[in-house]
Amino acid sequence: MIKANDPTLHSWIQISPDSDFPIQNLPFGIFQTAEKDARMGVAIGSYVLDLCVLGQYNLFELIDIDPTIFHRPYLNDFIALGQPTWRAVRNRVSELLRTDNDEISGNSDLMHQCLIRMTEAEMLLPVKVGNYTDFYSSLEHATNVGQMFRDPEQPLLPNWRHIPIGYHGRASSIVVSGTDVYRPTGQTMGPEQQTPIFQPTNQLDFELEMAFIAGKDTPLGYPVPADAADEHIFGLVLLNDWSARDVQQWEYVPLGPFLSKSFATSISPWVVTLDALEPFRVKGPEQLPRPLPYLEFTGHRNYDIQLEVLLQPAESPEVTICQTNFRNMYWNMSQQLAHQTSNGCNLQVGDLYGSGTISGSEPGTFGSLLEITRQGKTPLTLPDGSQRSFLHDNDSVIVRGYAEKGGIRIGFGEVRGKVLPAI
Template sequence: MIRSFIEVEPESHFPIHNLPYGVFRDKENKEPRIGVAIGEFVLDLAVLDEHGFFDSTGIGGKRVFRQASLNPFMQTGKKVWKEVRSIIQHLLKEDVPTLRDNWDLRNQAFKSQKDIELMLPVEIKSYTDFYASKEHAANVGTIFRGKEKALMPNWIHLPVGYHGRASSVVVSGTDIYRPQGQTKPLESDQPIFGPSKQLDFELEVGYFIGIGNELGSPISVKDARDHVFGFVLVNDWSARDIQSWEYQPLGPFLSKNFATSISPWVVPLEALEPFRVKGPIQDPEPLSYLKVEGLNSFDIHLEVFLKSKNMEKPQRISKSNYKYLYWSIEQQIAHHTITGCNLQTGDLMATGTISGPTKESRGCLLELTWRGKEPIQLDNGEQRIWIEDGDEVIMTGWCQGDGYRIGFGEVRGRILPPKELDLHNKKHLSFSK
């Protein structure tokens, strides 16, 4: 049980065992840079780099930590990630005086998390969202097609996914405007246009590709972990009424492209390794390129809270776990690249909604309310079928160790009314003389 000279409470998400990476700036220095979270503080890695602590890794002085994204550091590869993490962890140990007793350096390197602004941690090149939870897929299929046809024939043979919109991925705390689009009410023969009335959240976990692959060269399941830099929480907001009208035959489009929220701290894959568990039994056995062995999942406890504008504090409405996922990240990466598709540094991959076997472990409102038939009762007397304007959704997650947690912090987002649509584009008119 290693300890840091920085005091960390047992329920803190950021002990010395974690050390997640993030991009931040503070009031004194507006320049974005990279740090790691430790307790209630952030340790500025640019400062440590300038003092020569990373010279042995080969990246010393290359300013990879004085950047507005983690991408340059992610490109250095697994060997450097491991060395840098080892150096940081050593410097933070309670019995190592190098940083502990150098108060001038400590004052330069540590900032209170209360005094910083966390930014989008990665310059995201592409975004892929999977559909990897069998319970979620079965629930949604049952709602729309009945229990006998809940899963589509291909689902148990491959990790279903779709390409999302990277440009609208936003960091936790960003307000989300209610999307507008075409919907087709059940009682109508024709579609109508207007704000989505069935806005939903999706409880997901995402992971960033650190090192990609060459075009035409697939990544095998046994090598997939070497390409993963770290994990974040993901809320892939979903407009269900827009989706139900648009999704045939090509799947989600406008119903997903308006916003995806992620947590700001990227938890290194190495920090999660002690919490590996066996994933669900896969029947039928996957094809050879998708076969995995050993512990291929993680025991990550996940929770969702909702806070309406009339509530003083958030109320938990869902409790799930990453270990319920049917398709592992190794299988997702292997399937994604089996065609020769080239993943790149900064690509975001997400699991899809994570649901479990019980009602409280369902990972979205579509399932929790069974498409409106079972409204959620809030403590202040309100009910929810879908997200309303002013509602804030907060997700959190952690792995529970012996006296410590490896946590993700949280991802939160508040829904605002839709922006007024200027059908005549008056705000953008320009006239030449």
């Protein structure tokens, strides 16, 4: 049987070489159009493939699946069917799109019904998120921040190399790419102030992250071993965890981020499966000291994914302000999941797990303005001559990412958000 990841596969759909969505990718998402209500789709080139229509034409009849599962407003019910079903559907979609298959390409009525140009589709939040955890897993980011706020010689807290640090975020304010974000208001305490004030944040920031989506429920009290994590992960999305740094600095002691993070978190609409990313697994950085046994794993658990952040001021073109890679994360997804469940915390399908800010150690690789501008002390100068210590109203932040090897590019599209003035 030919695997859906086979680099020799080609589709009868014309696909640009620089497309994020070749036949080897086939990510899942939820979309709607002026004529169609919310339903499942797969990205292929510059089109959305309507799985609901394919189900109506009985093109999944050899798979034990109710075709109405594709006519849902979220992916959760489909994900809950389990990894063998995800794989079977993705493999069948791959088969239908190959150059040697005419089940769709030979039926003009079916083609017209099931292929929608991306420009005509509105992408929706792919999953109903019940729980959201955000980790703090980049050694470089933790070091950069620690040097600014703590001892430059000892930037990491004593627990950092022993435990995947994380906190529980707000699931209700997770939004899909393209959703505008209002500047939050909160308490801040400046260095010259004697008492806090309540005002719109002056230090609105982005955080470049990846996130994985839980693909399996687990019972309360049962940990998931790191080596079993893959079967509990449906796929990955891009994530921008908007942050109000001045609010965060005042509120985070002693319990951590709260209102400085909960106002909005943006994710990309297409969920790229672990199967699609399998060719891009790489070894992660050496972990010293050796993690405790429950965090140990076998094989390669990091992924070689190129990431980019662009800033677009109002009425100005986009400009790249960060380029880095997901492969260098100190704590990987398997360890994060093992740690999340190590106390018996149960997983639910659709849970979202942010990687934490992804940064490198060199200028140009920092995944937040906090690091890029050294907390505003060295503002970023844009091509139009304007400067940014933190985000201005009407600025847009765009995050893009892809993995590429052997001429095959597996991309995530983008997550985009525009800052609107505080209400």
